[in-house]
Each structure stands twice: as structure tokens, then as C-alpha cells.
Amino acid sequence: MSGVLESSGLTVRYAGNVALSGVDIVVPSGTMIGLVGANGAGKSTLVNALAGWSRGRTTITGAVRLGGHDITGLAPHQRVAQGLTLVPEGKNIFTELTVDENLALVRPPADRTGRHTFTVAEVFEFFPRLAERRSHKGAALSGGERQMLAVGRALLAGPRVLMLDEPSAGLAPRLIADLLSRIRLLVDRGLPVLLVEQNVKAALKVVDHLYLLERGRIVGEGAADVMAADHRIVEAYLGTIAEGARS
Numbered sequence: 705m706s707g708v709l710e711s712s713g714l715t716v717r718y719a720g721n722v723a724l725s726g727v728d729i730v731v732p733s734g735t736m737i738g739l740v741g742a743n744g745a746g747k748s749t750l751v752n753a754l755a756g757w758s759r760g761r762t763t764i765t766g767a768v769r770l771g772g773h774d775i776t777g778l779a780p781h782q783r784v785a786q787g788l789t790l791v792p793e794g795k796n797i798f799t800e801l802t803v804d805e806n807l808a809l810v811r812p813p814a815d816r817t818g819r820h821t822f823t824v825a826e827v828f829e830f831f832p833r834l835a836e837r838r839s840h841k842g843a844a845l846s847g848g849e850r851q852m853l854a855v856g857r858a859l860l861a862g863p864r865v866l867m868l869d870e871p872s873a874g875l876a877p878r879l880i881a882d883l884l885s886r887i888r889l890l891v892d893r894g895l896p897v898l899l900v901e902q903n904v905k906a907a908l909k910v911v912d913h914l915y916l917l918e919r920g921r922i923v924g925e926g927a928a929d930v931m932a933a934d935h936r937i938v939e940a941y942l943g944t945i946a947e948g949a950r951s
């Protein structure tokens with residue numbers, strides 16, 4: 705299977721300790737792919753390695769392809785320029801600037817080939833709450849509003865594929881479902897998304913395909929409905945509420 709974004713044999717070592725081992729993932733066009741796993745499993749390490757950056761001294765081996773081209777040797781800013789967009793863990797906004805100012809700072813891509821472009825008006829359509837708060841500073845936004853603003857900024861950059869590292873962190877369950885269903889609308893419009901999500905039940909409701917990461921290795925993957933019945937997912941993440949996972 706070929707995808708917009710693919711990794712093969714991706715391995716990351718932090719000062720000799722292996723954090724990610726031989727990871728092959730595929731993000732096909734027009735799909736939403738979920739990545740789940742326990743704390744410390746290597747989820748952030750994986751999306752960061754795809755984006756070309758790391759938080760410490762790392763050795764990265766393996767290959768990454770974007771739109772069929774090998775981008776393994778590219779620096780993070782070059783990958784961004786190619787449309788590989790990551791909204792990292794934590795908030796990626798300017799807290800001293802208003803919502804409008806945060807959005808106005810994003811430069812659309814010069815070459816729009818293969819890119820999914822969005823206007824500020826469309827960002828406000830996807831996230832009406834942001835439009836209501838457009839003159840408020842980032843610092844005054846709630847956790848969910850900050851996540852929406854971070855995603856909005858990523859959209860204005862004209863992504864080819866969007867990677868989100870726990871966009872729902874810290875949100876109440878009701879708000880998680882709302883945020884993820886809005887992100888699903890972006891996918892339905894054609895934008896491929898790789899979503900790292902702690903809330904496996906909520907992820908299974910929106911993704912097409914799910915990867916399970918344990919101690920730096922992909923130990924399971926499959927269509928969302930198949931994975932919702934996978935015993936490892938049920939036992940570790942869904943418990944007795946498994947029957948309701950897709951309802």
C-alpha cells in the first residue's frame with residue numbers, strides 16, 4: 705500500500721536507548737490514521753521523527769516518504785515547506801497575540817500543488833468558537849480553544865498531511881469528541897491526518913485505521929472496527945465498555 709506519508713524501518717535512539725524500533729506506517733490519502741499506546745510508548749518520538757526533529761540527542765535511521773518522495777535527509781523546516789505539518793504535544797500558539805493575529809502570521813504555501821489550502825474564514829467555519837474569540841489573546845483561551853487555534857494555524861500553512869500529537873490532552877470527554885469530530889470533517893474534505901490520541905475510545909470513533917505502539921514497536925494495526933475488538937485494545941483501553949466503542 706502506498707500513502708501520502710510513509711515510514712519504513714524508522715528507528716530512534718536517545719543516547720543509545722532505543723525509543724522507536726523499525727516502525728513502518730502508512731497514511732493513505734483521504735484517511736484518518738490513529739496512533740495509540742501507553743505513556744512512554746514512543747508516540748511523540750514517532751511523529752517528531754516523521755517531522756524531522758527531536759527533543760534530545762537522537763540517532764534516527766530508516767526512511768520517510770512524503771507524496772512518494774524520499775524526505776529522509778530533509779531538515780524540519782524543509783519538511784514543513786513540503787506540507788508535512790505537525791501540531792506538537794502542548795500548545796503551539798502565541799499567547800500574547802490575539803486569535804486573529806495568531807492566524808494572520810501564518811504564510812500560505814507559495815506552491816499549492818498537492819496542498820490542502822484553507823482560508824481564515826474556513827478555519828472559523830470549522831471552529832466557530834474561535835470566531836467568537838477572535839479578538840482575545842491566546843493566554844485567555846481555554847485548553848480546547850488553544851488546540852483549535854493550533855490546528856487552525858496548521859491548516860493555513862496548506863498541509864499535504866496533518867499530524868496531531870494529542871490535540872485533546874487535558875480536555876473533558878465531551879470536548880474531546882467534539883474536537884475529534886471537527887478534525888474528521890477536515891479528513892472528509894480530503895486532508896489526510898495522523899492522530900496521536902490517548903483516549904482510544906474517542907479515537908476509534910473517528911479514525912479509519914489504528915496502529916498500536918508498545919515500547920517503541922508497532923504491535924498491532926488494522927481497520928478501526930477490527931481494532932475495537934482486538935483483545936489488547938479492549939483489555940488495556942476499553943475495558944468493559946468495549947461494546948459501546950463504535951456507537
Ligand SMILES: Nc1ncnc2c1ncn2[C@@H]1O[C@H](COP(=O)(O)OP(=O)(O)OP(=O)(O)O)[C@@H](O)[C@H]1O
Pocket residue numbers: 718723741742743744745746747748749750759760761
Ligand atoms: N529527549 C529524550 N531523551 C531521552 N529519552 C527520551 C527523550 N524523549 C523521550 N524519551 C524516552 O523515549 C520513550 C518514548 O517517549 P515518547 O515521548 O515518544 O512517548 P509517548 O508515547 O509520546 O508518551 P506520552 O503518552 O506520555 O506522551 C520514553 O521512554 C521516554 O522516556
Ligand SMILES: [Mg+2]
Pocket residue numbers: 747748749793
Ligand atoms: Mg507523547
